[in-house]
Amino acid sequence: MGQIIGIDLGTCYSAVASIDETGRPQIVRNGQGQNITASCVDTGTSPITVGEDPYREWGLNPTVAARFKLQMGSTKPFHPEKGDPQFKPSQGSYTPTDLSSIVLSHLKNFTEKNGRNISEAVVTVPANWGNEAREATMSAAKQAGLPVKVIINEPTAAALYYAFKEGLENxxxxxxxxxxxxxxxxxxxxxxxxxxxxxxxxxxxLGGDDFDKALRHKIREKCKNEHGTEIPEDSDEVTKLEAEGVKKTLSNREEASAKVGRLRIVVTRQEFESLIADKLAQLKxxxxxxxxxxxxxxxxxxxxxxxxxxxxxxxxxxxxxxxxKKDPIATANVDEVVALGAAIYAARHADKKNLTPLQAEAISKVKIVERTGKFLGTFSMRRNENRGGDRELVNSIIIRKGEKLPAKGSRSFFTAWEGQT
Structure with missing residues (x-):
């Protein structure tokens, strides 16, 4: 029988989990023995490389692309957002879907090296994504040769893992x-x-990358104010890796140091929390x-x-x-639970002939009820009587946000002009 897997295709890091012979989810380690893989692609190598090596080059080498997940659904060539390192592929161009398919192909390859061919797969997406980004994810999976039938929202996958593995109270x-x-x-x-x-x-x-950007700006500011050294915003002297290291250190200590050339820049936890206060307010x-x-x-x-x-x-x-107003629940592997839950979901939707008896028994009682995360509808034209009967475009809602899935709805429309085609 083939492997049944779930993939958390993340903005910064991705993870793969598989269902073992007894029906339990487990993380699949990559070629470097790591549980998570950087969602970073170097288009300048032959063959194209994915993972930690390109990540170390991000911001130093323009052939490296990252954070392309944020533009999923766009059919235009990937162009980094303001404040991100530039991306200039060695040849041709790549859409966000193309780059995502390269990451997925890499995940597929090391998973199959560790075991059997993949027979069932599920890829996760953010709950707030629209239809275009979801379809682009399915397209990327197909380009990568993954047998993906369905996708699942990331927080739902995480909840499924906790319900299945951790035995939470109702x-x-x-x-x-x-x-x-x-x-x-x-x-x-x-x-x-x-x-x-x-x-x-x-x-x-909104995420850890935004916190890293804020830290990079703060480090450049301190270089100028404390040492009189001005570092341009597009300079690679303050790297993404340096800022991320400071952030991680500040999760365990009250201050952390960044090395910028010969300078040592100290950032305190209090300074960091002030930097991201507006982001925290958004979360709240x-x-x-x-x-x-x-x-x-x-x-x-x-x-x-x-x-x-x-x-x-x-x-x-x-x-x-x-x-x-309650202490949060968390496992040590907070960046792996989405992939683990996705693997359970893949088993739940798998063809029964691809399941062992123990796998079938383990997932037999799993049930998920999803809801629409957005209002769904279409543009239509109506007369605005307050403006002399002028026609205006409006969003006509057909399926409301929060409807149980699968959902369907209908509304009747007619053409605006007689003989319209």
């Missing part, structure tokens, strides 16, 4: 998923191994917003669940505790 949980580039908050109802999504919210461009607002939408209070929740590498940051954990 109740409502807030899945707080903060990774490198995106944020999702989902309220889920867990009953045994049943997971029902009650509501979700999120933002596409989104959490409170989804609770208000569902008419829930913190007392209605069993606990918040932490997902994503950026939830290791102390001020993020403190924020979660203050918003939900």
């Amino acid at each position: 109740g409502n949980y807030a899945v707080f998923d903060l990774g490198g580039g995106t944020f999702d908050i989902s309220i889920v109802k867990i009953s045994g191994t049943d997971v029902e999504v009650l509501g979700s919210s999120g933002i596409q461009r 607002m989104l959490c409170e917003g989804v609770m208000d939408d569902l008419n829930l209070k913190p007392a209605d929740l069993a606990a918040p669940i932490l997902v994503g590498g950026s939830t290791r940051i102390p001020c993020v954990r403190n924020l979660v505790q203050k918003v939900f």
Whole structure:
């Protein structure tokens, strides 16, 4: 039988998990023995390389691309966003879908080297993504040769892992998923191994990478103010890796040092928390917003669940505790639980002939109820009587946000002009 896998295709890091012979999810390590793989591509090597080596070159070598997940759904060649290192491929051009397919192909290759061919696969996506980005993810998976039938929202996959593996008490949980580039908050109802999504919210461009950018700016500022050395914003003297190292150190210590040339720049945890205060305020607002939408209070929740590498940051954990008024639940592998849950979901949707008896028994009671994360509809034209009957385009909602999936709806429309084609 082939392998059944789940893939967390992350902005900064990706992970793969498989279902073992007994039906339990386990992380698949890459060729370097690591549990997670940098979502970074160097188009200038032959063959193209993916992972930690390109990541070390990001910002130093223009043939390296990263953070392309944030532009999934765009059919234009990938162009980095403001503040990110430039990307100039050695030849041709690459769309975000192309680059994602290269990462997925790399994950597929080392997974199959570790075992059998892949028979079933699921790839995760942010809960707040629209249809274009979801379809682009499916397209990238197909380009990579992965047998993907369905996708699953990242916080839902994490909730499924906790329900399946951790044996949580029945109740409502807030899945707080903060990774490198995106944020999702989902309220889920867990009953045994049943997971029902009650509501979700999120933002596409908020995560650990934004914290790194803020630190790079602060380090350049300190170079100027404390040492009289001005470093241009596009300079590679303050690298992404240096800033990320400072951030990680500040999760365990009150201060951290960055080396910039011969200079030693010290950043305190208090300074870092001030730098990202506006981002923390956004997180708080989104959490409170989804609770208000569902008419829930913190007392209605069993606990918040932490997902994503950026939830290791102390001020993020403190924020979660203050918003939900309960200590958060977290495993040591907060950046692996999405892939683990996706593997369970892949087994749940697998062809029964691809399951061993123990696998089939393990996932037989798993049930997931998803909901739409956005209002779905189409543009239509109507007359605005307040403007003399002028026609205007409006968004005609067909399926409302929060409807259980699968969902369907219909509305009747007619042409604006007689004989219109």
